Structure formats: C-alpha cells, structure tokens
Amino acid sequence: MPDVLAVPIEHQFDDATQQREAATMGMWLFIATEILLFGGMFLGYTAYRHAYPSAFAEASRHTLIAFGGTNTAVLLISSTVMAFAVRAASQNRRKLLGLLLFVTASLGVLFLVIKGLEYAHEINEHLLPGRAFHIDAADPQHAELFFYIYWLMTGVHALHVTIGVVLITFFAFRAWFRDAFRNHDTPIELLGLYWHFVDIVWVFLFPLIYMIDRHS
C-alpha cells in the first residue's frame, strides 16, 4: 500500500484504504457474475455427460491432450508472472511492471495461437458441429453434443483471454510510458484478479474436456 495516493479520494470514501477495498469488492462481485456465466455452461456439460457418459468419453478421446496440457501450463505460468506484476506495481517499479505485463500478455497470445492451431486441426477432422460434422463413434449424435459444448466453452473462454490480452497490453504501455500506476496500483490489482479468474476457468475445463476416461 503506497503512502501517498496519486488519485483523489472520492467523497463517498473515508480514506484511501476504504476506496481500494470497495474497488476490490466490486471486482469480486463482477467475478461472481462470471462464475455464474461459466457455471451455467458447466451445468449443461455435467447434465449431458451424466446422460451420455460413453459418447462423451469417446468424443473426449478425439481432443488433443498435448495442446490442452501445454496451454494449461502456459496459462498457469502467465498467472504466476501476473502475480509478480501486481507486486511490482505495489512497489512502484514501473519498468518491471510494464515488462511483466508484456510477458503476461505474450503468454496469453501464445495460448490463443495454440488454441487456434487446435481449432484448425479439429475443423480439418470434421469435428466442428454442423453439416460437415463427422466422427467415427458408436453414438455420433451425442459425440457431436460434446463438441457443441467444447466449442462453446473453450470459445467463451478464449474470448475472455482475448479481452485480457488487450487490457493487459494497454496497461503495460500505460505503465511503461506514462508511469500511470505510481502510488495508484488498484487498477493493476483488479486486472490481476480478472486474469487469475480466467486461469481458474481453464483449470477446470482442461480435465473435463481432454481427459474423460483416457486410461481405457
């Protein structure tokens, strides 16, 4: 917590600490709505997987675990770098903050590139639901259902990663060139919360999509 605050304290707050806590609380409220957004999709996944367990297992074996696993590692590392960026912001180290944010955003781009290659592979393999969909499975109709959910959930997640990358890049430039967060690191803290949340969603998506009954 910096001693001197670079931004004025809004009239509804007693002091800088309270203003900061209110902002953090607001961000968590937003994350709670995000939990419900993704939660609805996780519920759909759970209900259909419960109804068609073998079709889901068969479809899951068509996903590329090497791509998914690598992407999980990429996001976990990017979250770790982001944690150090938030620390750099609170210590008023502008260049380090800019650099770490840039690394975080680059890892986000790497995630999207790997995801894109995976999508391209799946389109070539006719695993995009629609008229061209084709899969060698005992129950192709419900294997297609798995892929509907796969494209929806990873797509909405990738959209969140894209938004994160844009925001983080913007903040990186503001830190590096403008020193915009000197004694005012709350925006970086909130940006970090968003990025970590996107990471958590993927932590749950990864085993549910790529690893149904991999052993058999």
Place this chain on the structure above:
Amino acid sequence: MNEPSARTYLFTGIALLAFLGLTIAAAYVNLGPLNTGVAMAISFAKGALIVLFFMHIRYSKPILWVFVGAGFFWLGIMLVLAMSDYMSRGWN
C-alpha cells in the same frame, strides 16, 4: 494489505505446475469411477491456491471471503440441486 513474498508466488506457481503433471498422470491410471473425482479434487486444489495466494484472499478482510464464498456457493447450489434432479429421475 500484507503483500505475499516473491517466494510465496514462486512456490505457488511451481505447485500449480506440479498439480498439472499430477492431473495428466492420474488420467492415464484406471481408477474406475474415481478418475473424474480425482481430477476435480486436483482442480479444486489448484483453484484454491490461485484464489488464496495469487488473488490475495488469504491476506484479505473477512468481507472479501464472504464475497468469494458467495460466488462459489451459488455455483454449488446450481450444480447440486440441478444434478440431484437429473440423477434421481428417469429423464431418458
């Protein structure tokens, strides 16, 4: 707010990657119906590490614990009540 040390962040990151390795390894061992449970337990552990250390909840005031808890509690209500219905009635 007490800021966690750089060591804490580093160890959290290493633990997360170790858990990732464990998730992949466990998926190739036949645990019968337990496979999904084990994978989800590891995911919860990873999520808890991220929330507590990276998202600073471990170092935050009780009011934030309530906000975080409420978000996940509502998710729990949705999943548990909906699935108890699907699993106890003949939908097929």
